[in-house]
Amino acid sequence: MQRQQLLEACHLYVEERMLRLQTSIRGLESDLENETKSSAGDKYETSREMINTEISQLENQLKEFKKLQEILQLPNLQKAATKIQLGSIVTTSLANYFIAISAGEIKLKKQNFYAIGINSPIAKLLLGKQKDDRFSFRKEEIKILSVD
CATH class of the missing domain: 1.10.287 (Helix Hairpins)
Incomplete structure (x- = not known):
């Protein structure tokens, strides 16, 4: 949904x-x-x-x-995965991301998501990671809380 x-x-x-x-x-x-x-x-x-x-x-x-x-239109955008890839919905300790295209902030009910392109700096750091992995972005330690 x-x-x-x-x-x-x-x-x-x-x-x-x-x-x-x-x-x-x-x-x-x-x-x-x-x-x-x-x-x-x-x-x-x-x-x-x-x-x-x-x-x-x-x-x-x-x-x-x-x-x-x-x-x-790519099929990857339609399915969930455990490792972050094109089409992943990622919740982190910093923000929520949808890795698809760069479309800015999207508000869904009570949650905000950032639609980001696969070549964006944050997406490059996220690709291939999974739940509970950590990474640094702009000198901040960020934890991946969920991947869908």
């Missing part, structure tokens, strides 16, 4: 970001179509190039979010 809620929150995070990016791209494309050639030709070309550059940057961000969407 908790895993499904965390996955849904991550999906929603990605979908919202992608929708914003797509809306921005459409707006810029509309601006590009409406751009009229003025008597100052260089100004027109510079403006068009700036819009094209911005569209390209937004499209690259959109590709990154599509990759995150693909990660959320």
Whole structure:
């Protein structure tokens, strides 16, 4: 149940970001179509190039979010494991983590979780560990209380 809620929150995070990016791209494309050639030709070309550059940057961000969407479809995210891996829900003496994608804080009922990517510094320290293992992060000793 908790895993499904965390996955849904991550999906929603990605979908919202992608929708914003797509809306921005459409707006810029509309601006590009409406751009009229003025008597100052260089100004027109510079403006068009700036819009094209911005569209390209937004499209690259959109590709990154599509990759995150693909990660959320991986089978590992659906199952629990005793050793920490992609898809693990980890409770520590410091915080609760869902190792999937970097989506920030997710609030479920009375618990907060941090959705983190597998390449984040904390995830790298957690991978392969299990319940009752300890590790140091930012000069703080942290104990793993549970792994699901």
